[in-house]
Amino acid sequence: MVESIKGKKLNKGEWAEFYVMLKLLGEGRLYTADKLLQKNYKSYLDVLKVIRQEMTSHVLEYIIDEDKSAVIIKPQEKEEIWATISTDEFSENAKNLFDGIKDLKGNSVPAPDSVCEFAKIIYVSKPKAPAVKALKKEFGGKNDIFIEVRDGQTSIVSVMGFSIKSKFGHNPTLFNAGSSSQFLYKLSNCNDEIMDEFNAITVNGGRGWSKCKEYLTDNNISLQFTSTQNPVYNDNLFLIREPMSKIMAWCVKDRLIDSPGNYEVMETVERMTDANPLNVPNPQIYYEKAIKDFLMAGFTGMTAGKPWDGKEQVNGGYISVMDDGDVLCYHSNDREAFRDYLYRNTHFEYVSADKYVWSRIIKIDNDYYLPLNVSVRFNTHIR
C-alpha cells in the first residue's frame, strides 16, 4: 500500500512541489507570468494531466476529465483505473496545505494531517517525488513535475517539464555553490608568511572575509584568474561558450573583492560591460547574452561538480508559487521573457567560506592561489 506522509518534515520549498500538483489538478489551468511575475490573464495552459513517478516500478497519470470535474488516477500504459476523485477535493487540499504551512517556522515542517490522509488516497508517499525518469532523461535537468498541457491560444498539446520555485519560503537558489565550484586566482606578492597570516584571519569565530579583503589591499596583493578548481566545472562552462569561465571568474572576483556593493547580476554585468575584460567588439550585447546563457544552464540543471551534457529542456519552463499561493509559470513560448526575468532578478551571493572550501590561500608548485566561490540566488523583490 501507500506509505503515509504523516509526520514527514520537509522545507517549504519542497512542500511547494506537492502543493503545485494539488493546485494544478484542482484548477486545471496554469496561467503564465509576465516580465514582472504578474499573472497574465490572457495567456494560460490547460492542464490535461500530471505525470508522476513514485516508485521505479510504475508511472502514474493524474488525468483531468473533460468537464474538469474529476481527476482519474491510473498507471501509464494500463487501462485500469485506481481512483477517481473530484477536482474540488484537490483544490481544497491544496488550500489546506498552503494555509497549514505558510506561517510555520523551522528548517522543516509537517503538513496538516488531513492533507496527509489525502496524499494517501491519491497514491502519494513522497511529496517530493522524483519526476518521471524517462522524461527526465529526455528533458534533462531539474524538472520537478511533468504536465501534459494544451496551450489556450494554439490548442497544441504537449508534455512539459517544469521546475518549481516558491516565493513563500525563502528565495530559492538558481546556481548553488558547491565544494567544486571554486575559481582559482593566482596571487602576486605572496609568500609563506603572508599565506599563513592570511589563512589565520578570523573574526568572531567566522572567516571574517572583509578583514581578509583588507589584508589583500594592504599588502598589495592582486589576483589573476587561472582556472576553476574542478576541471569538470571548467568543461561545463566551456560548453556554454569558450571564455565562459573567464566571464564568471570576473563576476566572482567582482562580487567578493572589487564590487562597490551592488551584487545584482544585472548591475554586475553592466560593470563588466564597461570594463570589457575580454575586449570583445560588442560588449553591451556579448556579456549580457553570455550570463543569460549561464543562468539558463544553471536553471536547467548544470552544476559545477557533475559533467553536463549541455541539454536544456526545449519545452517546459518554470513554475513559481507566489506568496499568496497563486501558481504561475513561464514556458518555452516566453523564453526571452524568462531569460530576462532571470537576468534581472538574481544576484551573486556570498556563501560560507568554511562550508564551501574557499578563501584560504593554497600553494601549488611554489605559486600561491586563492579560491573564491559564490552562489546565484533569486532576489526578494521582483523588478
Add this chain to the structure above:
DNA sequence: CGTGCAAGGACATTAGCTCA
C-alpha cells in the same frame, strides 16, 4: 542490496550598517 557519507538546498542566526 543495504549503508554511510558527502553533496545539495533551504533556513536560522549573528553581525554590521544606516538613518531617523
Add this chain to the structure above:
DNA sequence: TGAGCTAATGTCCTTGCACG
C-alpha cells in the same frame, strides 16, 4: 542609539551515490 535592514556565516535535513 536602537529599529530595521542587508550581509555574512553556520545549521539542519534529505537525497544521491559510491562502496562493500
